[in-house]
Every structure is written in C-alpha cells, then in structure tokens.
Amino acid sequence: MILLVTPAAPASVHGNDVTARRWQSILRELGCDVRVTNGYEPGEYAALIALHARKSANAIRTFHAKHPGAPIVLALTGTDLYPDLVTSGVEQDILALANRIIVLQPQALAQLDTEQRARTTVIVQSMPDIPDEAPRHDVFEVAVLAHLRDVKDPLRTAEASRLLPAESRLIVSHAGAPLQDDLARLAREESTRNPRYRWLGEQPRGEALRLLARSKLLVLTSHDEGGANVVSEAIAAGVPVLSSDIPGSRGLLGDDYPGYFPVGDTEALAEALHAAEIDLNGYYQRLRSECERLHDLVAPHKERAAWSDVLTQLSLPVPRPVAS
Template structure:
C-alpha cells in the first residue's frame, strides 16, 4: 500500500509529532509498504492516510477523504486533541474524528477520553522508541535532573524551577532541554537561570545529544498539564532513566498505575518532595530504576508495527466502499 503519514509540523521540526510521523514511516517501510511522511500538501495516489493531530491536520485529512472517499483514514489523536480541543468542542477536532475510519491513541488510559459514539472505532497503538546513534556530551554532575520539553504552557516547563526554590539548600543540578516558542518564555528561562546557579536552560539541543543527556542524568522530569504520551518519557524508559512525572492520564498510560515516581500536577511542593527522595533515599531511586526497566518491553517497534497493520486492516473492514481508481 501507498500510505501517507500527515504531520502537523514540518518534518525537520524537533517536535514530537514530526518525530512520530517519521518513525511510523520507517516502520511501515520496513513492513513492506510505500510510506511517506508529509506536511502541508497532499500527494496524489495514496491508498491510506495516517493523520497526526486531529485539529491541525484536519484540512489535509478532509482533502484526503474528499479525493479518496473509499480509502482508509486513520487519525492518531494527540494529547492536545484529547485533553483540550475535544473538551472545548473545537469544530476541526470533532469533524476530523467523525470522518476518520479508525481513531488511535498511544496508550490505554486515553481511551476513556474518547466520546462513546467513537469507542467502537478506537484502537491503542503503543508508540515504540527507535533511537539513533547517541552523540557524546560531557557527563552532567550528579545528582542531576533534566526536563526535556519545548517551553510551552501545556508542558508547564517552569514547575521544575518553582520546585527548586523549595530545595535551595540541596546540592543538585537541573537542566531544561527545549526551545522557547515566544519571547516571554525566553525571558522567564533566563530569569530562572540568573536566580539559581544550579539551573541551566540549554535551549534546543539536537536530538542525539538530548538522548545522551537523558541517558546520563539521575532522572528526567515530565511536568505537563496534559499529555497524550510524551516521546521523552518513552525515551527515558528505553534508556533506563527514571522519570518523575505529573500524575496525569498520558503519563499513567506510559508508566503504569503502580509507578512510584508520580507527583501532583502543578504542585511544586510535590515535585520538590520527590526530587528530595531521589537524592536522599537510594532505595527509592533503585525502585524507580527497576520499574522503568520493567516497562521497556512495552515500547517494541515490532509491537507498534503490528498495531498499525491491524489498524489498516480494521479500517478497510469498517469502510468497505470501493476505492475507485
């Protein structure tokens, strides 16, 4: 099959959706399909489309359905779709979900956020992690913590800094890896860096270097208000690095209900307390490492590939109209 994977962002963007689109392209090619990740324009001649981000790729997915009414459209719902746009009843999000043959989420916890009328056509395809060759970086001093996320409000990137204020006497090193999307975020990142010599904002670190940071810090941090399933969490798991994560649906789905490394969302005191435990309680850090290693099998490329192949088969069965050539 000729399969398009529509990304809401340019394919050379460091954003998670672009990385995901290229990963799916690679998996489907390895499975024997002619897969192409695309952004902005709709090539002719496709047999199916996988669209990432209901709202932002709606014009492209709508064009695909108009041109190919009998061909499968699979919609990969992001955290923004599920936990913001759907709740706000944004028309493009709702229309995209209505026209799709299959709705996909990256972990089971997100299924409960899909409206009842779409449950029958909803599936879980667990995202796998395919790591490139890591690039060496100087090992950070220990103990160290890294928040790997672009500076966007939904990522709550400065919760780490608010937590550090409550740990002023504790020797540690903290880093944020990710670009700022507006001037206000840049100013705030510089302000926090000036206040606390333990903190450094590294801006947009190249992906192989960011992975090397993840592999070497004591723990990574995911402080998001909402999340469908962050690539950085999966990368931490595969690299064996504990994650300190806000207890939200997307993180629960990736790390498991019984994971010990959760903190209360948007609560700097809760994050500060768990950072302190990691530093002062070796047995707690060891528990997190054991739990992280136990999750690694969930991120197998073979499992993800089979998930997409099953979705393509199911979408054809749910929508058996003649494709028309």
C-alpha cells in the same frame, strides 16, 4: 502510497514530527510507500494517516473529498484529547471520517464514546534501547526535555529546585525550543539567577537523548500529554521518571507508579526530587525498578505489530511479517 500528515515542521525535534518519522520508518519496514507532509498534497494515495485532529482537519477533509474510498487513520494527540474533545476544538465530522483512530496510551480511551472506542487502536510509542552515558559524579543531574510551551509547564522543575536544601547537589538540565517568547525570557532569567538550573535551548535529537541517558531522572511537568515520546525514551534509556499526575503518563507508567506529583505542585515536586537524591537505595531504586519492569512496553516490535494489525483491518496490502 500512504500520505502521512503532521502539523510539525519537517525534520523538527517536536514530538509530532518525531512520531511521524518513526511511523514512516515502521510502515516502510512493513512494505508501504509513505509520504510525510504538513498538509494535503495532491497525489495517488491508498490511505491517509493524520496526526492531530484539529490541526490536520483541513487535510482530512480534502483527502476525503479527493479520495472518497480510501481509508483515513486519525491519531489523537494530547491537545486533542485533553481536557476533552469538545473543549479542544475537535470537530465531530473529523472523528466520523476516520476509519481507525489511534491513541498513544490506554487511558486515552476514556475520552472517547463507545462508538469511537470501537474504532480505536492503542499504539504505545516505541524506542530502541538508548546506550548508557557516563553520569556526572559531581552533581545529581536531572533532565527536562520539554519545549517552552504553557502546556508543558516547562519551568516547574526549575522552581522546585529552588526549594531544595543548601546541601543538595541536584541540578536541572533543560533542553527545549523557545516556542513562546515569554517563557524563553523567563528561562534565560532563571538560568542566570538559579545556580541549579540551565536552559540549553533547542538541542539536536541525538544530543537530547545523550543528556537523558546520563541523567539520574527525567522530569515531566506537563498539564496534558497524549502519551509522551520522552517517557518511552526514558524507559528505553533506563532512566527513572518523575511525572505530573496526568492520564497520559498514568496510561504508560501505570496507576501504581510511585513517581507522580500533582500538576503544578512545586512543593510536591521538590519533595520527590529530594527523596530521589537522598534515598538512592529506597525511593530512587523503586522508581528505577518500575521503569525497568516497563522496558518491554516500548519495544519497537510491539509498535510494528500494532501497525501491521491496523493495515490488515483497513484491508490495505498485506504487510511483511513482523519479527518478534
């Protein structure tokens, strides 16, 4: 039995829980029994996989004390890695206890020292192809899938939409849970006064993916990301991405991707949105072509193969063969 600890609430639509549930499914496909919890729970375990170094620190220490010979896999999230491990409050003893470290995109390796990198595996989050949804033809709809937290800068797209010319048909559909009361109040006010913006609140995962699949663009405005699930989902849906210029997105989309804007730069985001809307055969098509080129990056068989390699490195029971 493998214990998989995540700080997210069970069955939530938060990124850590989506990741934990997908990893549970992958590991089961590989022949492992997996128990997902929010902290250490007593039991007989062959290994620990912990999401989030800081929030899972107590579970990691307890697991090591109770199972001193069992391997520990530590997955570092965006709020672990950025701006850096020390500032984020990641304690060195937690890093030292990890037999393997997981990061979600290759640029995260720059945040680790040489010894830590030697123990690290990059596992890009996967997503099966998302079926097409008929787009709205009366508007140019863009999706924001971001919970209301400061690190997500969740109202930046709404603010950018106010700068668009009067003839623009762009609207912003924003799905995300109200995790901060102040941001929830601002989102409600923005929905009332800005005809281009609708905050939909927290949506079931299936509804959020359907929103993404029908949209012309996904906009990600975060200050930091470890390697956002939603970018993998957009690639799987064939939906182009506009993203704040952060390592977590560069590690997935590439340094030459044409859809970056400076973090927190409302005017630059507005310019990118307008260019995508009016230049469908030029700028928009470039974004779309780049995301299509990245399609294989998020293929589920690649994530399964990466986890198979991790299990082998830890000398855990030999997993089932991985289909290509």
